[in-house]
Every structure is written in C-alpha cells, then in structure tokens.
Amino acid sequence: MATKDPASTTLSISCQNDCKEIHDSWGRLSHLAQALASRSKHERRQIRETYKEMYGENLIDRLQITQKSGKKGLIGIFSNLCEILLLWMLDQHERDVVIAREAIEQEETNYKALVEIFVGRKSSHFLLMNQVYAKRYKRQLEQDINDIEPPHPYQRILVALAASQKAHYVDVSQHVAKCDARRLFETGEGRAGSLDENVVLEILSKRSISQFKQTLSSYKHIYGHDYTKAVRRGSSCEFEEALKMVIKCLYKPYSYYAKTLNASIKSMVKDDGALARVLISRAEVDIEEIQKMFKKKYGMELRDAICERVPSGDYRNFLAALVTSTST
Template sequence: MLTMASYGFENECKEIHDSWGRINQLIQSLASRTQLERQQIRETYKAIYGEDLVNRFQEAEMMSNNTNDTAAAGISPKLCAALSLFMLEPHERDAVVAREALEQSHHTNYCKALVEIFVGRKSSQIFLTKQAYHTRYRRQLDQDIANIEPPNSYQKILIALVTSHKAHHADVSQHIANCDAKRLFETGEGSPGAIEEAVVLEILSKRSIQQMKLTFSSYKHIYGHDYIKSLKREHSGEFENALKMVVKCIHNPPYYHAKQTLYESIKGRTEDKGGLARLLVSRAEVEMDEIRTIYKNKYGIELRDAICESIPSGDYRDFLVALATK
C-alpha cells in the first residue's frame, strides 16, 4: 500500500525495476535524486514490488562476489555496495559504515571512517546512528569500539569522541577555548617530554566539535601557529598521528575530505579502499561544492577528471562521477 509520502514515484520505481539490466540508466535514475526522494522511492518500490531496494542491491552484490560473474547479478559488486549505501537514510548508512569499519584489520582504516562520523555529525544524528547500529546488528556501537583488540591510540581518541557526544553543552565559550588552548600547549609543545595523552583525551571527551574548533582557533591566535604544527615533532608516535587525523578533520572538514580521503584514495595511497565511494555518497548533498573547489584549487584538476583518470571506465566510475558533480 502506497503512503502519501511516497505517492507519485510509481513511474520512477517502474523505470528502476525495468532498467535493472541497463545499469547506466539505473544510475541516472537514482544519482540525481535527493535524500528525501530516495527515501520515497525506496518506500514506493517496496509497496509495489514487495522488496526493499537496498536489500536487492545487497543481494546482487553477494551474488556477484560469490559467482565472480557480474552478468549473473546484472551489476558490479562495487556499484551494488555504493548504491545500497546511497539509498539508505544517513543514520542507517553511518551504522553500516561503522560496522564495516570495525571489521577492518588495520586500525587506521576503521579510524578514518569513524572519525568522519563522530566529527561530521550532530549529537542527534549520532544518537540515531547508535540506534540503527543496535537494531541492525544487535550490538552496541560504543561497546564495540571499546572492545577493539589490540587496544591502541586510535581507539582511545574514538572513545573520547563518542563520550563528547554524550557530555558536551551546545553553547560554545571563548573562555573555555582559551583555557583549553593553554592546557594543550602546556602539555604539548610547551613541555619537554611527550604529549600528555590524558589531558588531550579529557578535553576531547568533554567538548563539542564546535567548541574544539574554537579552541584550535584560539591556539593559533595565542601561539601564532596551528595546533597541528605542535604534533609534528620528531618524537611523535601513534597517539600524535591519530590526533593529527582528528584535528585536521575538526579544523576544516571539506579540506580534510578533499586531501585525506579523496586525493589519497584516488592516488591509491591508502589502505582505506572504500574511502572514495563512502565519502562521495555521504557528502554528495552536504558540502560537495566546497570539496570540489578545494580539490581543484589544491591539485589543479577537476575532481570528476581525477576520478576518470584513476578508475577504469564503467558503471561504477559513472556513478562516482555523478555523485562528485551532484
């Protein structure tokens, strides 16, 4: 039965259903749609055909992976995975990304994906993501992060970020920012030894992302350079490297996404193989214009052209380009 919210998308759903063997047409039908339109298409498709469109993409991905025959599934596994993520609501998508990230064997991989979530989402969104994670996997996201083995610095920082979404106040304070900036200096480059992890983790766990942004701005105003510079000393270790990733993402998310995720993925300089599709899917309707501009200014090439140069021609590349130019 069609709901009022989904009424009017019957023709689109029929087009999607009938064009399953014509993948490029399927891509064009979906890539240009907004989040709300995709949600309505998903509801309408299920009402008409009795099947969740997301599940169909996931089943096609499994079939293609198991048979190693894209013709059998009608669609490549990479494209299936990207389309299924694209059709999910944002909090559902983040839950899936978080689970896949935690199943990675290398901690820098899962840290990148989770940092994008915990730094780039509001606390209300994080709450919905945790609910979706529990509903889908019957597990607690916080607990899964805390149970990562072996324990490492990336895990410590993620736990602090998780805690910050529970404890912080919505309002930002210049006074708190100045005090935190001084504490970061005194326990970092202002001291002769290694950075005091406990102090940094305490600040991260008690402050909102907006408050941390103000702190880093205050740090530069007081000491004349970015906080990130203090983390590039010779004795920097795993904790400093993990912290650098988080600070860069907090300080300027579009620049971080353009450089640390897109450029590194396009150039094959990262083990985070899903980073390119993950970022394009999640930010296509959020800040892609700004990311594209930063990418062009920094690397002298349009993002779509960079994707075309690095990804073999085909439906998967077509979908990524559609998202990059959305």
C-alpha cells in the same frame, strides 16, 4: 471536497515511474545507478516508500540480496556498483552504521572511516546511528570499537569523541576555549617531552565538537600556529599521529577530504573505498566546498580527476554522475 496538490500529484507519478524503472532494471544496474545519482535524499526516501507500496518489497533488502549474491571476488568494501548504490539509497545515519561496521570488521581496522563519522556528525545524528547499530547488530558501537584487537590509540580517541557527542552544549564559550588552549599548550609544547595524552583525551571527551573547534582556533590565535604543528614537534608516536589525523578531519575538513579523495583516486593508500565513501557521505553535506578545495590543491576539477584516473566502467560513471548532480 479537498483537492490534490498538482505538484504533489506530479511528484507521485514521477516517483511511481522511477520505481517501475528500478523494478525493470535489475539486470541493468548501471542504468539504474545513473538515474538515481541525481535524486535528492528526500526523493530517494520517497522512492523507497513508493517501491514497497507498489511491489510489496523493501528496496534496500532487494539491493542487499543482489549485492551479497555478487560479492565473491571483489576487492575493497565499495568495489561493487550494487554496494555503493545501496549506500546511496540509505539515510545518512543508516549509511554510517554500515560504514562503521565494515570499518571495524576489516582485517586492518579502517580508523579513518570511523573518525570521519565521529567528528562529522551532530549529536542527534549520532544518537540515531547508535540506536540503528544496536538494533541491526545486537551490539553497541562504542563497545565494538573498544574490543578491536590489537589495541590502538585511535580507539582511545574515538571513545573520547563518543563521549563528546553526549555533550549537548548549545553555546560555544570563548572563555572555555582559551582555558583549554592554554592547558593544551602547557601539557604539550610548553613542557619538555611528549604531550600529555590524558589531558587531550579529557578535553576531547568533555567538550562538544564545536567547542573543541573553537579551542583549536584559540590555540592558533594565542600561540601563532595550528595545534597540529605543536603535535608535530613532539615524538612521532602512534597517539600523536592519530591525533593529528583526527584534528585535520575535524578542523580543516575540506582540505582533509580533498587530500583523501586525491590519494584514493591515485591509489596511493590502502583505503581503496575512500573515494566512494567520501563522495557518498559528503554529497549532500559540503561536496561543493570540497570540490573547490580539490581544484585549489590539485589544479583540476574533481570530476575530471575521477574520469581521468579511475578505470572506465559503471563504478566510475556513477561516481562522476554523483559529483556532477550534487554540484549543480
């Protein structure tokens, strides 16, 4: 007779206890959030599955109902504790779908949130995300981005990045990187006038994210400075400004996210959901490296900055617990 694995049994009992605590804590979301902040993505997935077995109810659906019932009067798409808790309980590709949809539906499109998804995910993840988006909203993500009004250069860059996600190259070519770097130079700072937008979009659309990163490295090696400095030398048109932001997120993500977090904490930008969005999205990806960069750039720990600058309350406590649990 097969015997049960003691570790598996212990985990199952622990998960059942978590589910019971969740079920009994709907009136105490702050308590619930503190408990879930320390759970890994695998533990959170198991909690979702066990909760449905125990109570016959989808935990995500329950959170969505609770979130919608209390949404009136809120400022920002992640201001409600229930809403950020909902994002935390979703799998990453599901979470990206929600973030992308919210970004598109805002009165002023949140292109930064979209760029973070498009440059920070693998092709396999992007495929899953597109499937979930189509199933949930009966629309195509790329088409929704194309349909945004008024038109903006970010749209053209995002469409190119969507095409690059379909470039399934296993190996990164040094030769291709050098050729692309020279082409960027010759159609940018190597000629009079502003850079050739069509060349940039073509390279972005035909190369994988990893290949384009290598192109940026080759550009610096050949010409002695980052490509963003070459872009900065041109006119400050909307396309060039958008391109610089995309490259910073793609090529120097730790610095980009540290700066984004600091600006959001200090309320220096309109994107008041960036703090929760970045912490939740990067918590199980590269949050430790981002925290190190944050301390290097701003002279203090990220958790201390959150506790010092964000108003006290359940929202702050959850984010502080999230940073603490994911960096241990």
